[in-house]
Amino acid sequence: MEELIKSELVYSGKLIKVRLDEVKLPNGKISKREIVVHRGAVAILALDNNNIILIRQYRHAAGKFMWEIPAGTLEEGEDPLECAKRELLEETGYVANKIEKLIQFYVAVGYCTEIIHLFIARELKKLSQKTEEDEFINVYSIPIDKALEMIKNNEIEDAKTIIGILMMKNVLR
């Protein structure tokens, strides 16, 4: 256990906040912890028969285009399931007849509070994409075995996407 002694808000932005916390360790010593505070997010493993829906978009943090499963940040107080339906429609144009939660995970538990709720969506119907003003997203339907190959050769290098695809191979078969 680490007992919180002091907490200072050192940055407050639109997407994230940063806290500098002081904690008391089990040996009684004091240590500092930098913590990125994030509202949490959803990611959606959308299955179209034996294909998976992947999106491709430019990511400024990586400085390149990335392959990802659809995902998005929770609005304040938003239910993760509603968020998953909303993001799936906005980013890909698909609605799912069946959508359920698989697991949740911390993306970087050493310093970040973000939890991603991973959903699996099935029985898809294509409507039209409704991206936000600052999103430019291409949508692809990729055979599952091809997606697995893209993990092995590291063409896919996004953590939530790797988890989604590998979960499907392990859990659903």
Added chain:
Amino acid sequence: MEELIKSELVYSGKLIKVRLDEVKLPNGKISKREIVVHRGAVAILALDNNNIILIRQYRHAAGKFMWEIPAGTLEEGEDPLECAKRELLEETGYVANKIEKLIQFYVAVGYCTEIIHLFIARELKKLSQKTEEDEFINVYSIPIDKALEMIKNNEIEDAKTIIGILMMKNVLR
């Protein structure tokens, strides 16, 4: 593509920095991107016959104890392979006769530059753990099938750990 227009350092800490960037979007509009800057890290999937080495430690960002594979942040300019050997020894007390890189991945590419380099370590020999002053880590050797079960029931909820265990099931068999 997003063209960088302006970059402001809004927080500079020991582990992370935060930049507030302005970028020009493909439609010519300007948007802001909050970016957590992180040096990168390593994580090690250490195999002990049909067992995997897991550690358990309190994580302040989550407010609880977590199951994880051994991992750690790169020192400035450190080679990921050397870092992986160092962290494996420090956190678990094991040295590996064989250690090689599997893949790398971004933990939260929407806002964070952190890349984790995932290594697989085999032919382990147990020496003694050398944790840092602020680390309190318990080490366990867990059967692979048990670890997979802990992912499915969400007892394991750390992204790099889920990726490591699932990669092993998919890639190595």
